[in-house]
Amino acid sequence: MLLLPIPASLPAWTEAFCDLPVPVLAGTQRALDALAQAEAERGDVDAHRIAEAVAQDPLMTLRIFASAARLATPAAREDRRGMPETVTAALLLLGIGPFFRSLGELPLAEAAVDPARCGIAGAPEGLATVLRRARRSANFALGFAVHRMDGDAAALQTAALLHDFAELLLWCHRPELADTLARRQAADPTLRSASAQQALLGIELTALEQALMRAWGLPELLRRMTDERQARDPQVRCVSLAVRIARHSTAGWDNAALPDDWTALGELLQLSPEAAEALVRDIDR
Incomplete structure (x- = not known):
């Protein structure tokens, strides 16, 4: 390759x-x-x-x-x-x-990540992992928005679905880089995604997403909902927590970061951490 x-x-x-x-x-x-x-x-x-x-x-x-x-x-x-x-x-x-x-x-x-074409044996599963996370994020965001009675629930669901689209594009267009990122994070579970991306790519993928959304003229509402710099905005927090929880629970419910997620989600939804966890598990079922 x-x-x-x-x-x-x-x-x-x-x-x-x-x-x-x-x-x-x-x-x-x-x-x-x-x-x-x-x-x-x-x-x-x-x-x-x-x-x-x-x-x-x-x-x-x-x-x-x-x-x-x-x-x-x-x-x-x-x-x-x-x-x-x-x-x-x-x-x-x-x-x-x-x-x-x-x-x-x-x-x-699927053609872009075909190992015979891209030379990366793990590319199909790498793409599939991000897709599963995006779909779970969308489900979580919709559930949180409904609980909050947010009138933009459908847009929040879409924003969460789109949140990691740059990572999907990286698997399709630069699978060797996406594979290297995945391997580094698998080897060091404490390595933050942003730090790994900055070290290898020279950018954070969230910044690339915002730049591409502007370049392609996506709605301002979706750009704002996925802009984690606006962390105090309840809608941004809804999407961000949906994505975080989907990422942290990819391999199960024993990730050490999840207790902090339950606390943060409880604050957003005015629930106890235990009730927030129960809500997430119910949505995931």
């Missing part, structure tokens, strides 16, 4: 990823092909059905928001209220027919 140089700065990383296609999951491609056929034959496919088909695919979700942003006016992009903040709303802006016609043969994430 040809080892490419590592971009030297956040702008260089952003430019590099902006020039690469965003792949989707093979299951999403099959589901959309079936819906496109149903639309052509019966004309009975609406935005809600498409949104349900892509709900578990953070990469396709990313593509849909970026496509909608390209259609929006500059004024709409500057105004939070002018941009769609859910996948369903973005699909309504795109239009069902034009959306299906724009798909073509999408690049597949």
Whole structure:
């Protein structure tokens, strides 16, 4: 496998990823092909059905928001209220027919991490691990938002699903770097993700995500919800805790960091740590 140089700065990383296609999951491609056929034959496919088909695919979700942003006016992009903040709303802006016609043969994430292609034996499982975490994060965020009676519950669910999309893109486009990161953290469970990323990549992936979301014109609401620098914002805390708990419980419920998570979640939801843990386990079931 040809080892490419590592971009030297956040702008260089952003430019590099902006020039690469965003792949989707093979299951999403099959589901959309079936819906496109149903639309052509019966004309009975609406935005809600498409949104349900892509709900578990953070990469396709990313593509849909970026496509909608390209259609929006500059004024709409500057105004939070002018941009769609859910996948369903973005699909309504795109239009069902034009959306299906724009798909073509999408690049597949599974092909990108095929060991025969990328030379990394653990790449499929590495991608799958991040996907599982993203889906659990989305479920947790939705559950926390419902408990808080937050009117932006659907957007919070989407924000949590998208929170680690840069790590997914790293597995697809630079699997050798993603694999090195995964190995370093597996060897040292105390190594913080941000520290490992800064040491190897020269950036933190959360910073790359924010830069790409701005470059692709994603809604301001989603950018804010995933911006961990705004840690006092209850919606940011909701997403951040969902992601933290999904990460810390990847291998089970005995991670030493989880007691602090239960305390923090209890403070957010006005629950005892024990009740917060019980809520999370119930959501996960």
